[in-house]
Amino acid sequence: MGKSSLASRKWNFFNWYYFCMGMATLLALTVVFYIQDNVGWGWGLGIPTFAMALSIIAFILGSHLYKKLKPGGSPLVRLAQVTVAAVKKRKEKLPEDATLLYQNREMDANISVHGRLLHTDQFKWFDKAAIVREAEAEASTPPNLWRLATVHRVEELKSIIRMLPIWAASILIVTSSSHIESFTILQARSMDRRLSPSFQIPPASLSIFSNLTMLTGLILYERFFVPFARRFTGNPSGITCLQRMGIGFVVNILATMVSSFVEMKRKAVAARHGLLDNPKAIIPISVFWLVPQYSIHGIAEVFTNVGHLEFLYDQSPESMRSTAAAFYWIAIAIGNYIGTLLVTLVHKYTGEKRNWLPNRNLNRGRLEYYYWLVSGIQVVNLVYYLICAWLYTYKPLEEVCENVEGEDKGSCNAGELELPRKESA
Incomplete structure (x- = not known):
């Protein structure tokens, strides 16, 4: 409904x-x-x-009625970052399992309020931007987006x-x-x-x-x-x-x-x-x-x-x-x-x-x-x-599931790879 x-x-x-x-x-x-x-x-x-x-x-009087979201940066810059990262990793081999590609909910929160884009098999060359190298997997700092992009940004x-x-x-x-x-x-x-x-x-x-x-x-x-x-x-x-x-x-x-x-x-x-x-x-x-x-x-x-x-x-x-x-x-x-x-x-x-x-x-x-x-x-x-x-293939969005009472809503899509984040003291 x-x-x-x-x-x-x-x-x-x-x-x-x-x-x-x-x-x-x-x-x-x-x-x-x-x-x-x-x-x-x-x-x-x-x-x-x-x-x-x-x-x-x-317009000025009615602007306060709009739901305002935090800016998530320039979308054109994100497209450029994905392209550059894919070019830099052009010689890398894509994993057979797409869930091994990089995901980061916290990083994508401001640009995917109504659901993240899911991985698709079209234009797979750009998926190379989300390949996680060994050094990147071991790093505790946020990744350089010109070298590593999330699946959501690739799908954008x-x-x-x-x-x-x-x-x-x-x-x-x-x-x-x-x-x-x-x-x-x-x-x-x-x-x-x-x-x-x-x-x-x-x-x-x-x-x-x-x-x-x-x-x-x-x-x-x-x-x-x-x-x-x-x-x-x-x-x-x-x-x-x-x-x-x-x-x-x-x-x-x-x-x-x-x-x-x-x-x-x-x-x-x-x-x-x-x-x-x-x-x-x-x-x-x-x-x-x-x-x-x-x-x-x-x-x-x-x-x-x-x-x-x-x-x-x-x-x-x-x-x-x-x-x-x-x-x-x-x-x-x-x-x-x-x-x-x-x-x-x-x-x-x-x-x-x-x-x-x-x-x-x-x-x-x-x-x-x-x-x-x-x-x-x-x-x-x-x-x-x-x-x-x-x-044409319509864009796929993640499904949001209703959990039991007392728990937050979560994504139905499991098995996503996220890099370890440094915990604050």
Whole structure:
């Protein structure tokens, strides 16, 4: 019961986290944008500034409610120590019995509050960092961590290495979605955006449909999809974070394919009215033709982005969860940079006469070809992701057992080697 309720609370946390981010974006695209456009930039910039000040005050007032742990040192330094120790002992032979590798509960206490990582057989070369030499076994002083690492610290490095292929797959998802903030806006500018004779939808505000779909999707996911899936899987979260990401990958491919069909429709209407050579003309086709691709992208976010964030947080070592959250944003940054690089290469190598992405007249371009190219890249990326997810091994944590009354909780995993510690007088 405890494990299930914990998993459910964790799952709710990530959905609510992304829901709050979506609400903030929605307010920025509606209220703040309207004030900037109709009242003035002074108020438009002043309101977000005031909101940030309130958030800082709320953070300071609420910080005492958090459970604070003693710092356990830099996680990056620990990864470096394991690597250096393994290199120094590269000629050592690993023991056949993994319980002979070095363990030290006291040393790992601050970085393994919720359970130590157990030994795994993957990347066994790094286990050499935990080999105890004879001189180290006889020493009564704490070991030099640049020469001897605990199994928990070795497994921290292994966990990060295991996560990297899954993390890398998410980069191309960001790349494939980068056109939402560029080419789709150019398409919207050439389409009929009138809601009334006096009001037009600003092109950049179309992303509101993606946010609305994402916010609605998160609620439906939590209230309906998870209870339904739980009946078949027995998983408190309905499906695993890797399965959630995989569904998002498929939905994202569908979104890009829809983008291609909409562009072909837009150009067909432009050709029918003789507007292909007039880049500033408003083509008589409703801008709401772009809504389906925005909405499908919103659905993809419910699965891919939230699943990715949950995966990084859940599978990273306990002491490196803030670093894992940074990985999430690093993937977004790299994905956008690769998107820019892809556009540059396509523009450069598709020629001047039949350029897919011309500088001045999108009507004479081949934007639909670009969308098909991105769809193909995503299909390859999906195959890569499925292979990585199939081979992925979830991190193993020690089990904590309930002992008889009057005794402390202990680990169920016995037979661990710890070096002798010098007793104080």
